Amino acid sequence: xxxxxxxxxxxxxxxQSHMGPKARIWLFGSRVDDxxxxxxxxxxxxxxxPPGLAARLRCKSAIADALDLDVDLIVxxxxxxxxxxxIAKHSGVAL
Amino acid sequence: MREYLAYSLSQxxxxxxxxxxxxxxxxxxxxxxxxxxxxxxxQEHLGKTMRSVAIEEEQDVERFGAVLAFMExxxxxxxxxxxxxxxxxxxxxxxxxxxxAARLAEFFELMTKETPVLFDYxxxxxxxxxxxxxx
Numbered sequence: 397x398x399x400x401x402x403x404x405x406x407x408x409x410x411x412q413s414h415m416g417p418k419a420r421i422w423l424f425g426s427r428v429d430d431x432x433x434x435x436x437x438x439x440x441x442x443x444x445x446p447p448g449l450a451a452r453l454r455c456k457s458a459i460a461d462a463l464d465l466d467v468d469l470i471v472x473x474x475x476x477x478x479x480x481x482x483i484a485k486h487s488g489v490a491l
Numbered sequence: 492m493r494e495y496l497a498y499s500l501s502q503x504x505x506x507x508x509x510x511x512x513x514x515x516x517x518x519x520x521x522x523x524x525x526x527x528x529x530x531x532x533x534q535e536h537l538g539k540t541m542r543s544v545a546i547e548e549e550q551d552v553e554r555f556g557a558v559l560a561f562m563e564x565x566x567x568x569x570x571x572x573x574x575x576x577x578x579x580x581x582x583x584x585x586x587x588x589x590x591x592a593a594r595l596a597e598f599f600e601l602m603t604k605e606t607p608v609l610f611d612y613x614x615x616x617x618x619x620x621x622x623x624x625x626x
Contacts, residue, residue: 449597453579454572461556461575473594 398427406462414455418444424488436466440484496533499526512592534581567615
């Protein structure tokens with residue numbers, strides 16, 4: 397995984413602040429591959445309580461600012477089971 | 492550009508009042524598409540104009556965050572975070588646009604709420620330019 401401990405903590409703090417302390421987070425995509433360089437930070441979140449659109453957008457912006465990296469934030473939508481959710485959990489690393 | 496966005500806003504507000512997101516007509520979809528494009532363009536052009544003003548006033552513009560901080564100091568925008576929310580909304584509506592009715596309604600409700608904020612920022616920037624440069 398190509399994130400530092402501080403970066404992981406920054407992600408956790410911001411997601412928990414916007415989506416509750418019980419939100420579950422996975423890092424997936426190129427940042428889990430130690431052999432690659434650079435790349436966006438792809439995150440998948442299963443919140444305990446679904447956030448509104450504004451909270452989700454503010455959260456993404458706050459993480460991008462904290463890491464100074466491009467972030468792609470996918471938040472599980474209630475009642476939906478999209479393939480990307482399974483891919484993120486299967487190929488990703490829980491933070 | 493502002494007038495066109497204002498027109499699109501009125502069209503979309505009427506659609507929102509109907510609340511019939513499951514059965515939108517082709518005309519209504521066209522109104523939503525026009526609003527999405529006009530909102531995006533207006534936000535983008537306003538951002539570029541802010542950057543131009545910052546350059547004119549010899550501010551650091553290497554990072555757009557510095558431009559936003561300057562605009563906040565000038566009281567052109569209420570807060571950097573507010574502008575970033577609008578920017579994220581523009582990006583999201585263009586990348587995550589989908590047919591799911593509930594998601595669609597959520598996007599357009601937030602865009603209709605933020606459009607008057609963009610108009611307000613535009614007016615403040617215009618006032619600043621009038622005051623400082625006499626244009």
